[in-house]
Amino acid sequence: MLASMEFKCMELSIPPTTKRTHQCLPALSETISLLAGTVMANKGPSYGLSREVQSKIDKKYDQDLEERLTEWIIAQCGAGVGQPEAGKTGWQNWLKDGCVLCELINSLSSGNKPIRKIQSSGMAFKQMEQISQFLNAAEKYGITKTDMFQTVDLWEGKDLAAVQRTLMALGNLAVTRDDGTYRGDPNWFHKKSMENRRDFSEDQLNEGKSVIGLQMGTNKGASQAGMTGYGRPRQILNNNP
Numbered sequence: 001m002l003a004s005m006e007f008k009c010m011e012l013s014i015p016p017t018t019k020r021t022h023q024c025l026p027a028l029s030e031t032i033s034l035l036a037g038t039v040m041a042n043k044g045p046s047y048g049l050s051r052e053v054q055s056k057i058d059k060k061y062d063q064d065l066e067e068r069l070t071e072w073i074i075a076q077c078g079a080g081v082g083q084p085e086a087g088k089t090g091w092q093n094w095l096k097d098g099c100v101l102c103e104l105i106n107s108l109s110s111g112n113k114p115i116r117k118i119q120s121s122g123m124a125f126k127q128m129e130q131i132s133q134f135l136n137a138a139e140k141y142g143i144t145k146t147d148m149f150q151t152v153d154l155w156e157g158k159d160l161a162a163v164q165r166t167l168m169a170l171g172n173l174a175v176t177r178d179d180g181t182y183r184g185d186p187n188w189f190h191k192k193s194m195e196n197r198r199d200f201s202e203d204q205l206n207e208g209k210s211v212i213g214l215q216m217g218t219n220k221g222a223s224q225a226g227m228t229g230y231g232r233p234r235q236i237l238n239n240n241p
Helices: 002-012 018-041 048-059 063-077 088-095 099-107 124-141 151-155 160-177 202-209
Strands: none
Touching (some): 063 088, 063 160, 088 099, 099 124, 124 151, 151 160
């Protein structure tokens, strides 16, 4: 691979005509992608505190949840998205290029598809670009930023549990919307609580000001019967004159 990269770099160093320059642009793009992929793939193991932190993150990954999400994605998108190999690494490789994720978010849209062009590519920056397109479309769909994973969480496998969390939030929202686009077993996800907004008139708001809230107690049944007045002197009676 390095020899191929050196050959392409030699091609790009030739300063010919404009036509020759345009012919070199695809080679430049591929070379940059190869370099980026090589750097990210050869990062080496973590040590010390970094290794401890990564170990804690890896423990959050749910194998049972992986199976449920895989079943839903295939039911939602169809058999054309394929089937991942068993295990966390196989699941990551299945989603890594962003194509399956883009197909998933498109399948949840009844109108115009949020991602128009989905193209499988071996180039690192193309794969990460499609993951970013999925994240942008998911945010517009209604997923909160706190439930979103980062591109490196999936592409580099830094936090696949965060990827599971995003897909769970997406499934929950799809079931809650109930707009006819969801496919699969509704029991795989939970419906989210919806806002129940109430509007009160000015008169209703003014009436509420004279009501004693139950948080402050209640005055129902209160009476002063049998109570003596305040400030009276103490009565001392001597029954033995």
